[in-house]
Amino acid sequence: MSANVHLHMLPPSVNNMTVRVFLRAAGIEHTEENAWGKTRSPEFMAKIPAHLTPAIEVDSHPRGAMWESCAICMYLANLHGLDALYPSDPHRRALVDGANFYLTGTLYPLLARATYPRLGFPTYPGEVASWETASKEDKEAARAASENACEEALEVFRTYFVRDGFIGDGASPTIADIRFASSLEFMAIADKPLPQWALDYRDRVEKALGDAYTGVAADVRGFIAHVKG
Ligand SMILES: N[C@@H](CCC(=O)N[C@@H](CS)C(=O)NCC(=O)O)C(=O)O
Incomplete structure (x- = not known):
């Protein structure tokens, strides 16, 4: 192609x-x-x-x-025309688009505030982590509050988007699964481990995509291991 x-x-x-x-x-x-x-x-x-x-x-x-x-x-x-990855059926597409918009608009900003300070990534202007005058304690409290808030958004993914399969209710992962599963990789730096359903889901996506997923995930996982080490 x-x-x-x-x-x-x-x-x-x-x-x-x-x-x-x-x-x-x-x-x-x-x-x-x-x-x-x-x-x-x-x-x-x-x-x-x-x-x-x-x-x-x-x-x-x-x-x-x-x-x-x-x-x-x-x-x-x-x-x-990649219908399996991005279904053209308007009903299935509504699930995929809904998940991607909810992720970029709600989950990811929380996830970024929970993980970027630990990953050493730049944080956004206006956030506590970016204030020179904020104490270490205040910065950690803000980070932890974002990590806690991720729980509710993750639960939305479990109950509404993912259920027991893939986002878009098809037999294989869509672009929304790729976006969501990839995002979950950063939660390895958080205090609380991901819930079991999320780990199982990420494994399901990884298994379905094979090396297309694993080969690229190695860069992110290697970076997190380096930061943790
Ligand atoms: N919503 C965007 C976020 C992109 C983003 O934040 N990119 C960062 C890296 S994770 C970047 O390239 N930053 C470089 C810069 O701002 O100069 C997306 O999903 O693509």
């Missing part, structure tokens, strides 16, 4: 893991470039003004480049 896709990515990031797993699972030919230290360069920002990864350069896109992990998966799945 030729798509002429060039991916700018950061290996330890689960936002990036999502697109890297998707491209492999979809069998879309592409090249990858590590964007470490490059995202704020004039060359990068001329193409990707949001200075975010994952970002793809792709000839067919009206601007030649785009970012946002879910939007990239949706665009490429639409372009290549």
